[in-house]
Amino acid sequence: xxxxxxxxxxxxxxxxxxxxxxxxxxxxxxxxxxxxxxxxxxxxxxxxxxxxxxxxxxxxxxxxxxxxxxxxxxxxxxxxxxxxxxxxxxxxxxxxxxxxxxxxxxxxxxxxxxxxxxxxxxxxxxxxxxxxxxxxxxxxxxxxxxxxxxxxxxxxxxxxxxxxxxxxxxxxxxxxxxxxxxxxxxxxxxxxxxxxxxxxxxxxxxxxxxxxxxxxxxxxxxxxxxxxxxxxxxxxxxxxxxxxxxxxxxxxxxxxxxxxxxxxxxxxxxxxxxxxxxxxxxxxxxxxxxxxxxxxxxxxxxxxxxxxxxxxxxxxxxxxxxxxxxxxxxxxxxxxxx
Numbered sequence: 146x147x148x149x150x151x152x153x154x155x156x157x158x159x160x161x162x163x164x165x166x167x168x169x170x171x172x173x174x175x176x177x178x179x180x181x182x183x184x185x186x187x188x189x190x191x192x193x194x195x196x197x198x199x200x201x202x203x204x205x206x207x208x209x210x211x212x213x214x215x216x217x218x219x220x221x222x223x224x225x226x227x228x229x230x231x232x233x234x235x236x237x238x239x240x241x242x243x244x245x246x247x248x249x250x251x252x253x254x255x256x257x258x259x260x261x262x263x264x265x266x267x268x269x270x271x272x273x274x275x276x277x278x279x280x281x282x283x284x285x286x287x288x289x290x291x292x293x294x295x296x297x298x299x300x301x302x303x304x305x306x307x308x309x310x311x312x313x314x315x316x317x318x319x320x321x322x323x324x325x326x327x328x329x330x331x332x333x334x335x336x337x338x339x340x341x342x343x344x345x346x347x348x349x350x351x352x353x354x355x356x357x358x359x360x361x362x363x364x365x366x367x368x369x370x371x372x373x374x375x376x377x378x379x380x381x382x383x384x385x386x387x388x389x390x391x392x393x394x395x396x397x398x399x400x401x402x403x404x405x406x407x408x409x410x411x412x413x414x415x416x417x418x419x420x421x422x423x424x425x426x427x428x429x430x431x432x433x434x435x436x437x438x439x440x441x442x443x444x445x446x447x448x449x450x451x452x453x454x455x456x457x458x459x460x461x462x463x464x465x466x467x468x469x470x471x472x473x474x475x476x477x478x479x480x481x482x483x
Contacts, residue, residue, distance in 0.1 A: 146186040146203070147438050148459035148477045149451040151251040154441040159195045161213060162451065162461060162475075163187035168200055169461075169475065170213050174447075177461060177475040180213045188253040189228050197234050199268060201226055201253065208268055210234070219268035224260065226271075227253045230284045230334070235267045238274075238283045238291065249329060249345070250392045251439030254281045256327050257296050276312055277301040284334035292340050294330030297321065300342055302364060315340075316359060316367055319379060322346045331393075338364035339398035341422075345390045346376065352409040356390035357382065360422040362398045370422030371403065383425055386414035392440040392450060404450050404468065405437035413437050413452055415468030417445050428468035434460070449474070 146165045154160035154174075161180070162169045168181040168190075185202035192198030200207045200216065206226050207216040224242025231237035241262045243255020261276040261283060277295050285291035291303040292315070302315040322328045329345040339362045346355030357372035357379055371385040385391060387407030391414075395401045399421050405413040413431040418424070431437075434452040438459075442448030446467045452460045457479035462471045 146188065146248060147451075147453070148479075149461065149475075150188055150248050150438050151190045151201075152439045152441045152449055152451055152461070153190045153192045153198070154443050154449060155192050155195050157443050157447050159192075159212070160441065160449065161190050161192060161198060161200075162449075163190045163200050164459065164477075168213060168216070171474075175463070175474060181216055188248055189251065191229055191231055191237075193231050193233065199229060199231065199237075201229060203253075206268055220270050222260070222262050222271040222273065226262070227255055227259065228282060229268075231267075232285055232287055235265055236263075236288060237268065238263045238285055239271065240280055240283055241271070241273075243279075243281075245327070247327070247329075248438070250331060250343075250390070250437070252282055252331060254329050254331070261293060276303070277314075281330055282332045284332055284340075286334050286337045286339075290337055292332055292334065294332040294342065296330065297328050299344075300330060300332060300340070315361075315364070316342060318344055319357060319369075320344070320346060320355065320377065322355075333393070333395040333401075335360075335395045335401075336362075336398040338362065339421075340364070341370075341393065341395045341401050343390065343393055353388045354390060356385065358385065358393070358403065358418075358422070360401070360418070362421045368422045370401075370418050371416065371425060386416045386427075387412075391416075392437040394440040394442040394448060396442050396445055400445050402440065402442045402445065402448055402468065404431070404440050404448075405452075406435070408435045411435045411455065413450065415464070417467055419445065426467070428466075429464075429470060430468075431462050431471045434462070 189201035229239035243259030355376035389406035391405040438451040
């Protein structure tokens with residue numbers, strides 16, 4: 146497990162980053178300190194305010210209501226929580242269980258067999274929900290609208306309206322990777338009807354690994370935003386930052402930022418997508434950063450990215466000009482990463 150695996154910012158000053166054996170925090174957006182030490186491997190983090198948040202561990206779930214000054218143990222379903230998303234201090238959803246979970250760009254993603262779960266008491270108790278098979282990622286904008294990314298079927302949309310509750314397929318994967326390769330669907334909500342999606346294809350060859358991103362601002366019409374052109378083969382779709390799936394962070398329904406991942410180039414390129422993905426702006430790059438783990442942008446100019454440099458240090462890099470320039474805010478040597 147990386148020393149830095151997931152990050153969440155609440156505005157430009159307050160943020161939390163989690164990873165192997167520790168939770169780090171900042172209150173000025175520039176200086177980070179270890180807030181909580183543990184034998185746990187932390188794999189995810191979700192804050193809805195500067196006081197209220199959750200940290201997902203490989204074996205446990207923690208919560209805080211004082212900005213992380215104290216953390217308390219919460220409940221879990223019959224199988225461990227892999228990732229979660231809250232819309233209020235009490236109401237949240239999660240992915241639980243499943244086989245062969247892998248840490249990917251801020252999520253712990255099971256391969257198959259996971260369960261969709263929900264809580265109405267802030268994570269003290271959880272109950273299973275009927276939903277699409279093999280869920281991997283989940284996000285809701287409120288109690289009536291949500292999305293689930295599945296392993297191979299694509300993205301499903303949940304609506305609770307006057308006619309009743311329903312799940313419907315919203316976006317089919319454009320490819321079907323071979324059965325022996327893991328397929329992954331990462332999603333981030335951006336508003337009541339807006340979603341950004343990153344499909345990962347699984348295998349890699351010759352420093353290329355397939356991925357493609359989509360966005361919707363109305364819940365029904367989709368735009369293919371960017372992809373890895375050598376392996377994804379989707380005509381007319383602009384190339385992404387580099388040849389491996391990037392970390393990404395959604396700012397609002399219209400804007401998202403993609404950063405990474407280029408093992409061959411040894412830099413993390415930055416691409417800002419605007420207009421619901423209609424326009425792409427290629428800005429700068431994080432030097433000596435062949436791998437990224439997660440990103441958190443609070444605007445198209447201000448953001449943070451978790452990387453690992455060529456020397457093995459796990460790093461928090463930040464930008465205030467949309468990725469043209471980057472500064473290192475925290476570096477954890479590999480000898481202290483676990």
